[in-house]
Amino acid sequence: MIRYTLTRLALLVVGLVVASMLIFLSLRVLPGDVAQLIAGTDSTPTQVAALRERLGLTDPLPQQYLDWIGGLLRGDLGTSLLTGASVSGELLEKARVTVPLGILALVIALLIAVPLGVLSALRRGRPGGGALSVSAQTLAAVPVVWAGMMLVVVFAVWLGWLPAQGFPRAGWSDPVAAARALLLPALTIGIVEGAMLLRFVRSATLQAIGQDYVRTAAAKGLTRTQALLRHGLPNVALSVITVLGLQVAGIIVGAVVIEQLFTLPGIGRMLVADVGSRDLPSVQGELLALTGFVLLVGFVVDLAHRSLDPRQRESS
The missing domain is CATH 1.10.3720.10 (MetI-like)
Structure with missing residues (x-):
């Protein structure tokens, strides 16, 4: 029973890792620009670009994913881009x-x-x-x-x-x-x-x-x-x-x-x-x-x- 439990637990962890990858990648293909949404319709392209840089949206996707996973391992799911809440x-x-x-x-x-x-x-x-x-x-x-x-x-x-x-x-x-x-x-x-x-x-x-x-x-x-x-x-x-x-x-x-x-x-x-x-x-x-x-x-x-x-x- 112990061996079976450990095997199922390992599969659970693998499933979570695969799910996190799929969730992360699928959200990146959604249309729209969150930086433009936060900055508002009156913002200039320079302001939007600066906001994207500040939010980390210009980092390579692997780096963004690793940053997210690192936060997960610490029990931190991130901060809302719109409200700033945990x-x-x-x-x-x-x-x-x-x-x-x-x-x-x-x-x-x-x-x-x-x-x-x-x-x-x-x-x-x-x-x-x-x-x-x-x-x-x-x-x-x-x-x-x-x-x-x-x-x-x-x-x-x-x-x-x-x-x-x-x-x-x-x-x-x-x-x-x-x-x-x-x-x-x-x-x-x-x-x-x-x-x-x-x-x-x-x-x-x-x-x-x-x-x-x-x-x-x-x-x-x-x-x-x-x-x-x-x-x-x-x-x-x-x-x-x-x-x-x-x-x-x-x-x-x-x-x-x-x-x-x-x-x-x-x-x-x-x-x-x-x-x-x-x-x-x-x-x-x-x-x-x-x-x-x-x-x-x-x-x-x-x-x-x-x-x-x-x-x-x-x-x-």
Whole structure:
């Protein structure tokens, strides 16, 4: 297990290095000149050239990349070209909104997918199971923006239970208001992602029901449901854990869109604003932080899968 963990950790580091190169190079081909944007429309070419020199934009690309990586190794993601604020500090501040939003959305997705996916598999061939399957396929195809707008109409406009937009200025010092502000966006992401995950849970449950050990347990006097719950759910859990890595990436993408819709001051909204203003250090740091988080989730999922699956431990 130690050797496997070290191998996966080495792959994680390699993935981060490759991702940093791709992020750095891809941002350099974007149109526009950040120096011209900062200097303003009334600036002269000489002033713009001097500003580019001061910002280090005239250095060779390898030197710019090495300077950025050197800062990363010291825990410094750079400084915003437009505001002069620390990118690391901004990310930590915005993460106080995005991370709870993602966690809440993931919990909602699991609460929807796991029980309803198992129920849909157990009631396969019956009206209830078919209705759950069709509903999951329909919700999985719904654009997250449209789902968010419909939930706003129902819960914010018609019922008035939840706020439609914004986040309290007091932040988490007022936990009730902060949680209410995140509940509707998290429901939006959780329902769509939960519908996608439900199909995987249903498929894994159907596969577990057909296994010999489940049929043997049923032949010894257990009902099909009891046999599945006692002997089949561990295999279902392994499948769900594997898919969760992909779901986390989907939740991050959904958070970028949802934070715009609900005007939440999170990393997604910060990223969109910085891309529009071509603030390269900020965008680099934000993209690398999100990429690193996805890779870290994949690393944790691999370790959890290997720890829970005795077949993988025996094969090593």
